[in-house]
Amino acid sequence: MRFLIFILLFSLTINKSIACLSADQNRMFPIGISPKGIVVVEIHMIRSDSTDGKTERLHPLWHGISYLNTYNKNYKLIESRLLDTLKSFPESTYLNVVKAAFIKGIKQAGTIPNIIYAEPQDISFCNYQTNCKSASLQTDTINNKAYVILKSKKKQEVTVLYNPKSFASNYINYYSGFDYEPSESRIKDLIEGLLINSVREYKIGEYYLTIIHLGKGQDFRQAGEAPKEYKPDIQINTLENSIFKEPVLHHGHGFDFFILDIIKSH
Secondary structure, three states: HHHHHHHHHHHHHOOOOOOOOOOOEEEEEEEEEEEEEEEEEEEEEEEEEEEEOOOOEEEEEEEEEEEEEEEEEOOEEEEEEEEEEEEEHHHHHHHHHHHHHHHHHHHHHOEEEEEEEEEEEEEEEEEEEEOOOOOOEEEOOOOOEEEEEEOOOOEEEEEOHHOOOOOHHHHHHHHHHHOOOOOHHHHHHHHOOOEEEEEEEEEEEEEEEEEEEEEEHHHHOOOOOOOOEEOOOOOOOOOOOOOOOOOOOOOOEEEEEEEEEEEHHH
C-alpha cells in the first residue's frame, strides 16, 4: 500500500511538472535509535500552485504523506507506518503542518522498545553548492555515482538515488521522465547536477547522525552572485524545535540523506 501511494504521488508530480511553482521534497526528521535502527519521521511533499481568481497571482500549495520509518545502518528500510495524509495546505502553514506530523511521530515512537532519542547539535546551510565546510559532493562520472563527504572525512555513496523503494529515486525518475530513453550522458548530468543545501548534525546514542539535503532546480541568483554557506537564525537544540522549512529551488526536487558515524571515529 505504501508504494501504491508513492506511485500516485509520483504521477501527480509528472502531471504537474508544467506548473510554475511545481517542486518536490522528501524530508527526514530523526527521532532516535532503537535496536532495529534509526527512527525518523519522513515526509514526501509535492508543491503545486493555484490562483486567487481575482489577480491571477499564483499561490504555492503543498500536499503529501508522512510516515514513521525505521532504517538500519545500511540505509535499508526496516519498518514503515503511515502517519497521515497531508491534504493541500498553503506554504504559509508549512512549518505548522510539518511540526504536527513530527509530534505525531514522536508520540508513536514512544511505544518503540529501548529507543534512545536524538539530540540536535547544529544546522548550517550550504546554500545549494557542491562544496562547503560541513559537507561536500564527489561524483564518479564513469559509474554515475555520487558521494557525500563530511568534515570528519566520513564518505558515503548516495545509493538511494537508484533504490526504487526510496523517495530519493524520484529525483532520477522525474528528470528522466522527460526523455523517451534517458541516455548515459543524461543520467551523468543529473548526478553531477546535485547540490547540497541544509546540513544537520545530531548526537544519537554512540553515533553522530548527519542529515544532508540534496537537490536540483532552477537557481535565479543574480549573475556573478556566488552562493554562500551560512548559519540560519534558528536553533534546533531540542527535538520539538528541530523543524524548519527547507528552501526549495524553482521546479526543485530535493531529498534528505543521512550518514551515521560512530562518535569515537571523530
